[in-house]
Amino acid sequence: MLNSILGALNSIYGVFDNLSISVIFALVIFISAACIILIIDDKQRRKSIYYDPNDWFFHDFNNKFFDMMFTKRADTEKVKTEKAYEVAQKIGINSAEYARNCYVAGIGDSGIKSVVVMRIYGVTVLLVGIILYVLTQIVILPVLCAVIAYMLAFMPQKAPNSAAKRKKFQVEEELPRFVELLSIALQLKMPIDQAIRRTAEKVDNSFSRELLEIMEKSNITSMGWVAALEDMTEKYEVPVLNDFVLNIVSAYTKGVDVYDSVVEQLDSMKKQHLNNLTARAKALDNKIMIPIMAGVLAPIVVMVLLPTMTQINFNI
Structure with missing residues (x-):
């Protein structure tokens, strides 16, 4: 390992002279x-009552970078987002899938500009790695x-x-x-629409809260609960939810x-939920076994190969 590091340093020294190395170190020190200084200055600004995050140049930098490269000053935020999806599609990002996942996760799709910029960063880093390899012939650099580019x-x-x-x-x-x-x-003979609303009000979880929100927006009528549940199934596309809604709506209409039902x-x-938990537990066991086996086998491989490698180096 030490020989490899020394070899890499010798290779670098062979390509760059003392002046070049000094310039590189000076740049690293200057950037650091x-x-x-920027981080300390931002912390000081945060203590002020007049602090505005947009005053810091690097605040929301990815979005600023995208707007500078691909949009016009007169474009609205909606137009900028549309352009971001167009650029994303051109550089190999599945924008439809991204928007769908953002919708399901409830996080909004405004981050698409940052995703595009990060893809540009990745390509840039990869090109830098190729250039460094051409200059230094050090394999570890590209x-x-x-890895960083990925x-x-x-x-x-x-x-x-x-x-x-x-x-x-969830x-x-x-x-x-x-x-x-x-x-x-329902066992208490409560009408289905009232039963769904009462249950959603009593159960404190994200599913119930979202269902109530959809029901309020749709101005629920006697059949409004059907539209609310169908909106949930269309959003999440979870098989167990799809089956549940399909069966109770079919029973009600018939x-x-x-x-x-x-x-x-x-x-x-309940049976399917138990089966899913069992399958996830088995998958988790398999994932845990991989690092355990790697941790057990790695020292054994080192102990077996170390004497051989030492003997080879000694003979050389």
Whole structure:
């Protein structure tokens, strides 16, 4: 390992003379000092009663960078967002999927400009890595730049996807409790629309709050609960929620007792929920075993290969 580091330093020294190395170190020190000064200055500004985040140059920098590169000063925020989706589509970002995931996660899609800029950063870092390899012939530099480029280019796009998955999982977790209390309300011969509203008011979770919000916006009538539940199914596309809504709406329109359908769905929902938990537990065990095996095997491989590598180096 030490020989590799020394070899890399020798390679760098062989390509750059003393003046170049001094200039590089001076730039690194200057940039580091400038960043420290900017951070300290921002902290001091935050203490002032007249503090405005927009006064700091790097506040919301990605959006400012995108607006400077791709938009006009007269463009409205809506036009800027539309242009961001157009640019995203051109550089390989699935803008429709991104917007869908943002909608499901409830985080808004204004971050698309930042995602585009981060993709540009990633490509830039990758090009820098290639240039450094051409100049120095050090393999570790382009590899390191490629890793950083991947994180910059793809990780911001995956954040809404992960948030959407967590939101769908939360719906699957909260739905059985909602349906269980709904069955109790229906057992008391409460009308279906009143039963859904009362249950949503009593159950304190995100699913119930969102359902109530949709019902209020739709100015619920005797059949308004159908539209509210269908909006939820269209948004989340969770199979267990889709089956539940389809069955109770079908039972209601056919004149069948909705209570029986809800009880049947509740039993099926609990079984499916248990199966999902079991499958997730097994998947988690498999994920945990990978780093454990790596931690166990790595020292063994080192102990086996170290004498051989030492002997080879000694012979050389």
